[in-house]
Amino acid sequence: MATLALVLAIILFIAGLAGTILPFLPGAILIYAGMLLYGFMTKFATLDASFFLLQALVLVLIFSVDYLASAAGTKRFGGSKQAAWGAIIGTILGIFFGPLGIVIGPFIGAVGAEFLNRKDFNQALRVGVGTIVGILGGTIVKIGAELLMIVYFFMRI
Numbered sequence: 001m002a003t004l005a006l007v008l009a010i011i012l013f014i015a016g017l018a019g020t021i022l023p024f025l026p027g028a029i030l031i032y033a034g035m036l037l038y039g040f041m042t043k044f045a046t047l048d049a050s051f052f053l054l055q056a057l058v059l060v061l062i063f064s065v066d067y068l069a070s071a072a073g074t075k076r077f078g079g080s081k082q083a084a085w086g087a088i089i090g091t092i093l094g095i096f097f098g099p100l101g102i103v104i105g106p107f108i109g110a111v112g113a114e115f116l117n118r119k120d121f122n123q124a125l126r127v128g129v130g131t132i133v134g135i136l137g138g139t140i141v142k143i144g145a146e147l148l149m150i151v152y153f154f155m156r157i
Contacts, residue, residue, distance in 0.1 A: 009035065016030035016033075020143050027146065032055055032059050035149075035153055055153075058145055058149050065142050068138070070138065071087050082114070087106040090131075094109075106132075107131050111128035111131075
């Protein structure tokens with residue numbers, strides 16, 4: 001049973017890592033689900049409540065990165081507070097439009113808010129590029145955190 005549990009967990013880990021790049025899959029949730037499935041199938045022989053609590057905290061961090069990375073990129077490229085909020089709102093709305101929406105939504109939100117705030121289209125585009133840079137940086141951070149989750153899982157089992 002432990003071998004089957006491990007195989008299923010690994011399948012969910014791979015799907016989760018893919019989901020970090022392909023937004024229609026809930027990346028970190030699949031990784032956490034793989035750990036929970038393994039725990040249930042092995043009657044939590046090697047994974048205790050503190051393990052799952054720590055992993056849940058990392059999961060919350062990963063979700064926060066989605067919203068904060070685009071705003072941070074926006075601010076780093078000279079965007080206003082309104083542009084950062086535009087990027088966050090664009091991220092939320094972009095989720096409903098699939099993989100392209102995850103990139104285009106924050107870009108449009110930041111550019112639109114910055115243009116309305118400063119009336120300078122070139123600056124607004126610069127801020128939009130910063131938003132995309134933030135999203136890419138956030139994706140790298142998320143993959144790193146997810147890999148740490150997986151490595152810690154293997155260390156514990």
